[in-house]
Amino acid sequence: MIFLIGLAARNLARNLRRTVITSVAVVAGVAIMVLGWGLVDGLDDNVLRAARTTYASEVILRPDGYPDDGMRYPLDEAALIPDSLRSELDKTGAWTARTVFPGRIVRGSESQHISVWAYDSATETQVFDRDGWKVTGAWPAPGKTEIALGSGLARLMELKVGDEVVIEGRTRDGAINALGYTVAGIVRVDNSSIDALGVWMEAATAQDLAQLNGVRTHIAVAPKGSVAAAKTELSGMGWTALTVSEECDDLIAMNRIRRKSIGTVVVMIMLIAATGIANTVIMATFERIREIGTLLALGMPRADVRALFLLEGGIMGLAAGILGAAIGGSAVLYWQRHGIDLSQQVDEVGANIAMSTMVYTHFSWLPLLLSLTFGVAIAVGASLWPATQASRIVPADAVKAD
Amino acid sequence: MRNFILACLLVLPSVAQAVTVDEVLAKVDSNLTYDTRESSLTMTVVKSGRTKTYKMHSYGRGQEEMAMEYLEPARDKGTKMLKKTDELWMWLPSVEKTQKISGHMLRQGLMGSDMSYEDLMESSRWRDMYGGTVAGEETIDGHKVWKIDLTAKDTTVSYPKRVIWVDQSNYIPVKQELYALSGMLLKSWTMTDVRLIEGKEFPMKMVITDKLQAGSTTEITFDSVTFKVALQDEVFSTRWLER
Amino acid sequence: MICQLIGATKVYPMGDLTVVALRGIDVGVESGEFTAFAGPSGSGKSTALNLIGCLDRPTEGRVMVDGRDVATLTDGALGELRAKRIGFIFQSFNLIPVLTAAENVDLALRLAGVTENRAARVEKSLVDVGLKDLLHRRPAQLSGGQQQRVAIARALVKNPAIIIADEPTANLDSSNGEAILDLMREMNERDGVTFLFSTHDPMVMGRARRVVRLKDGAIVGEERRA
Known part of the structure; x- marks a missing residue:
């Protein structure tokens, strides 16, 4: 297995330019997912902070x-x-x-x-x-x-x-x-x-x-x-009490919708990424039919050949995912510290939302790990079909392919 | 004793006029309501330097029922309003929905004008809401008018104080001043261009001026008015709104 | 007898047509042979080699390797058989481009399931083919002749029962081609390695000790030399 990973990595490095171009969509998808998540979590914080510091404190009571x-x-x-x-x-x-x-x-x-x-x-x-x-x-x-x-x-x-x-x-x-x-x-x-x-x-x-x-x-x-x-x-x-988080339920529910729409965007990007990865792996199998034939002739099990191409897709997804998570994570960390000042935009549209105009993103590991897993899963998933096709090649023909 | 004489002097003029505020208010109220009425009107709203003009068609029956449809501008065409006793509904063609106007929404100006829905609804119930004194007699445009200071009978009345000038010949309140609880003048309201229509004197023009916000006025002109028209019950139903 | 074709027929579908590549041939290879399948292109020599090398299965007839009928073996077992018992040399060398010469050779050992002493065996076989100083070069950094030597080392390193070489010199100039043949012949004579190769080159046929001539999928003659 280690050998196969090494081989897959070398094959990716050999076509570095293609690998990088293919990975861009995964990088973007993962980065957007991490950043979007951090932003919406930040909005949750923001809504709670605005309520807590300006009118509700920890518990707010209103007449029934x-x-x-x-x-x-x-x-x-x-x-x-x-x-x-x-x-x-x-x-x-x-x-x-x-x-x-x-x-x-x-x-x-x-x-x-x-x-x-x-x-x-x-x-x-x-x-x-x-x-x-x-x-x-x-x-x-x-x-x-x-x-x-x-x-x-x-x-x-x-x-x-x-x-x-x-x-x-x-x-x-x-x-x-x-x-x-x-x-x-x-x-x-x-x-x-x-x-x-x-x-x-x-x-x-x-x-x-x-x-x-x-x-x-x-x-x-x-x-x-x-x-x-x-x-x-x-x-x-005679008065109804709400905790500050209950008070913000409605706005936080809106954030859940936002999270969903970010999810939709991410899924769309990931589908584009998946198409790119599938395409790259298909190209790799076509280019390397003779090599696949040779490996089979030398006695490599078909399952290993399949694994090799899955690994190529998977490593691509992992590397791109790590890069995307790093980019998204850094952005989240940066804005967690410095905040995004929306006061100008809010003034322009005259928004009347119970939130602060300073949005601080919220860093957490969960979205990072989830989006990374998602990126890898998409990449492996996209490689599944071409990898399976590659493993079914008849070695007698393949060893002579151009 | 001197005080008594002074009191008599102050009270006597009103006795001499042989008129009570209650009587006047009752006449004013009934004068502003009709068996049936159909009219076309133009409303011009001037606010913060912008002028907007609306054209409406309206039907009325008795004191309690009124139906109105907006004809212009194109943006508001088809908007309908129905008042029945204490209730008010609106039909907004843009949302295709009948909406009941209630509570704080009644306090908003009609199409952004200086006349609130509430003003519209309270217009013929002064006798119930106010009591007051005749403050004197004046002449406006050659007509003899009573100047009457009104004070709200309870604390729920929107305008705690009103001063009205009522034409002695036809009981039309040709001029009003509406005051806040603090005594600050909020609005003035005039009714002019009185015409004789089917034996009834009717003011063809109303001007409402917001006295807090400079340059804010609303002018309502009746382009045509007919009384005693045959109106079907359907006009005063929510079905009419949605038609 | 290491390998044997018994009544082997191979038919390829080609669109609506079928092409008969082999018409029921019987041929065997004994240990220590240095045998060439000769014939023009389309004669069926490559197909025969593919069947003997277990890269393909016959449409009819039997393929025997080490006395076993290959037809009874699963794809996986066939792969294992190739990995352990059969070495391959290809016309286009077929080295794995991302692996060095030593790694290419080592791959054959790894796939054959050899775990011990691999580095030494790899080095020895590369020294044997005269590539002592080029162990860590990638295929792209080697000449055609050098690449084919790596391929020979790769075939040889696992001590297979037979090395099958399909047109091993076709992509080389004549001097390199001769050198490769010399190397193969030397290994055959010195170590008794069994070689079976295909060629249409009279010079190559001249080096073989046994030449089986094929034409239109059938054996048309056989010569043996000392």
Whole structure:
């Protein structure tokens, strides 16, 4: 067997150019698979990170029946936090409550639909790392009619710190209200859906606008102990608790679809690769009919002849797979460290997705090994037919072939 | 005593007019509803410097039923709307689906205009929603009008405050100002070009101006109006939407 | 008798036609012979050689090798028989291009199942054919005559019962051809190696001790010399 491997390797080296050209598709397929996988895993991380650091923390609670699609924020479904839940929350760990409601920001002849994020600055910092957010200017000062704008919204409306705006909204009961505010700061929390259309204000400030009277739409909890236990303990008190990963289920399901489409692309590339490999191995058998005849004449078993050509395909697949995995893996490692900044693209298309504009790929060995195996399997599979044909040659004719 | 006299002086004018706000509102409400009505109208929306023009055909019956079809522009042709009592449906030809408009969606402007679906639906229910006082009498375009300050009867009314100017001769609210809870002026709404159609006075033009967003106005002009037309029940059914 | 054809007939299909390459010939080769199958191309000499070398099976008749009827053997057993008992020299040398001279020779030993002392045997056989200094050259780095010497060493190294050489000098110039024949003859005389070769070259026939003449698939004559 070692001898056959050596022989196969030498045959491949002899036709190096052809081997390399044939292998390119396998290299590409494996590299794309590894990179794509790393990217989608990275997107999973990204979605979780965006949720965790900007609105959900580890466990998020919403009033029972409140929509969790992140698209609608009906204030009439906001609820008071019952005392029983409050004390349970205190036991569980740090928590902060927010009220998100729809509104409209107007300045001059421009207006834009927004979501107002009313927060309680006293508890907010216990749950969220505000230092991780990029703030231009300052957070609204308590007691003043000040707001902070999401960075995307500020850009869209061409607003700066110090500008005066009007925010129109509805009270919880449904009456329209409108008040003037000063832009104190511009905040980038690195969650596109908040940054694109969010306006931040103190819950006390929001009281005047929306007559909240204590109702909240979200509670973000950073439990001291286990997340699952916290979820269980906080359930059943009129509020629905989700762990951050449950919260991101929908987006992660989208990533599963992405993974599938990458898989489809990879399979297509691999089919092209398989055609190339089959072609190369067929060419090799045609070119080497006399050699095959000689090996058979010298008494080499037909199975070994077959193995020889399978090995040639397999080694090609392995080498190309290793190269592809190395290229894909390096790219994944590089972007895991440095990240891919999508902010420009997100701004251009005005995406409103609950994810960070910084995507860090996620390196893991599984896709590397799987894609490598896949590459080798494809290569061996493609060589199967020509190799079998080669082993069936009649030596008497073959030894005289040109 | 002096206070009493002052109070009498303040109250007396309205007594002298022999009119109550409730009466006026009842007349306004009934005046804006008809047994049956068929009309063609043009809506011009000006926003952020862009102008869009829509042409519609509409049918109405009583206070509760209204059906409307968009004819222009080509992009919105075939879009239909049906209002029955408190419910509103839309048919969008692009998705070939009937959609019920409810909740927060009612708060959106009709085709991006300054008139929300809610405005459309509340237009003849003032008597239920508001109470108020006659603030005085004025003359607008040679007509004597009452200026009436309205305050919402409960906190769920969209516009907590309204000031309306009602023509004393025909009870048409020729001018309105709509206010936010804070007292900030949100919209103004005028009804002009009153014509006598089949013995009924009817405003052929409405202009709604967004007072928060500069340069945002919506103008609705009735190109033709007929009353007492024979309308089949089918017009006010969801089947009509999908036809 | 090492090898024997008994009533051997070989028919090849060629499209709709069939070509009769051998018409029931009887011929045998004894140990120590230096025999040529002679005849023009198409006479059936190569087919006869292929049957004796177990590279092909007869359509009718029998092939006996070492007293065994080849027809009873499986493809695998036939391969093993070739590997152990029969050496081949081809017209076009047929060395494995990616292997060195020594590796080509070693391949024959390996396929014959020899595990011991291979390196020494390889070296000795290459020295015997006069390629002492060219052990690690690849075929492409050798002349035609040198390549055919490697092929002889490859056939010889496993001490086969018979070496079958199909037109061994046809691709060589006359001096190289003669040298190859000299080498074969020398091995035959000195070590008693049995050679069976085919040729249409009168010079080559002149070197054979026994010449079996074939024409149109049948034996038409036989000569023996001292």
